[in-house]
Amino acid sequence: MRRIFAFSVLLAACISAASAQTYPDRSIKVLVPYPAGGPTDIVARSITQVLSTDLGQSVIVENQPGAGGRLAMKMVARSAPDGYTLLLGGTNNNAITPAVYKQLDFDAANDFAPVAAVATDSLVLVINPAVPAKTLAELVAYAKANPGKLSSGGGVGISPHFLLEFVRVKSGTNILFVPYRGAAPAMNDVIGGQIQIHASAKSLLLPQIQASKLRALAVASAERWPELPDVPTLREAGMDGFPTAVWYGLLAPAGTPAPVIAKLNATVNARLKTADMKASLAKLSLDARPMSAQEFGAVLTEDMRQWAALAQQTGIKLTD
Secondary structure, eight states: OOHHHHHHHHHHHHHHHHHHHHOOOSSSEEEEEETTTTHHHHHHHHHHHHHHHHHHHEEEEEEOOOGGHHHHHHHHHEEEEESSSEEEIIIIIIIIIHHHHOOSOOTTSSSSHHHHHHEEEEEEEEEEETTTTTSSHHHHHHHSSTTTTTTTEEEETSSSHHHHHHHHHOOOOOEEEEEEEHHHHHHHHHHHHHHSEEEEEEEHHHHHHTTTSSSSEEEESHHHOOOOOSOOOOTTTTOOOOOOOEEEEEEETTOOOHHHHHHHHHHHHHHTTTTTHHHHHTTTTTTTTTOOOOHHHHHHHHHHHHHHHHHHTTTOBBBO
């Protein structure tokens, strides 16, 4: 029996090695859990364009919004573990989803295999310029003096939602949160004045801030952004305790052969280390983060701990 078992293990290893040697021999699909135009979509398209060249096969982005990102996650979790269906996930999906949903029809921690980190982003809190506040403290004072007049909005159960609720809880204000299907439509509405407060990623909002379409009050990062040197961090604004980075990366269904993951990881990392790719991501206000699949997995584990604690603090719990 031991010889049969040893032979089976050896055969499986040989098959995995062979699959890596021929992988990929057809197009790869990368599912994005949110609509086109948002930060996750931006990251997905920035990496898939170059992966198509490096892997010699088409790498196609497929936007699958719905159920707060869970639809795409379920589709990937139930896909064949062969490296041809991937998830552009990270903080919002693999760390925050299990923190806010009690019942999931997949295991956010164990149904996915980390493949490669791609980039980090950070968040910024913005308001419509018509709101008479130049600082976060002034916004809090205005909200308290005008109950029911201000509303915030964004995608539900993702990091910007947490930032908006974190500010609400910390400040003791009663600001209504309006749910949106994604970051892009919420951004359009705060610019248009349908809502007054919004939060999203640097990659999405910085151009709107620089064009004076939105006013930045605080950045959720360890240091001030070089592009906005006069805008304080949340800690400087008196609201410490919020994570300072949002991670994006590729994940595969659990059980994907290790050689396939290793090939994808090496391909992504090699590209992220190039000056061209670093510059390309920097133009999108993203920081390239090459690391091993194991290191990326450790990052997501720590992310899960941090965001679970924030879910308790803000009271964010979702049921559908």
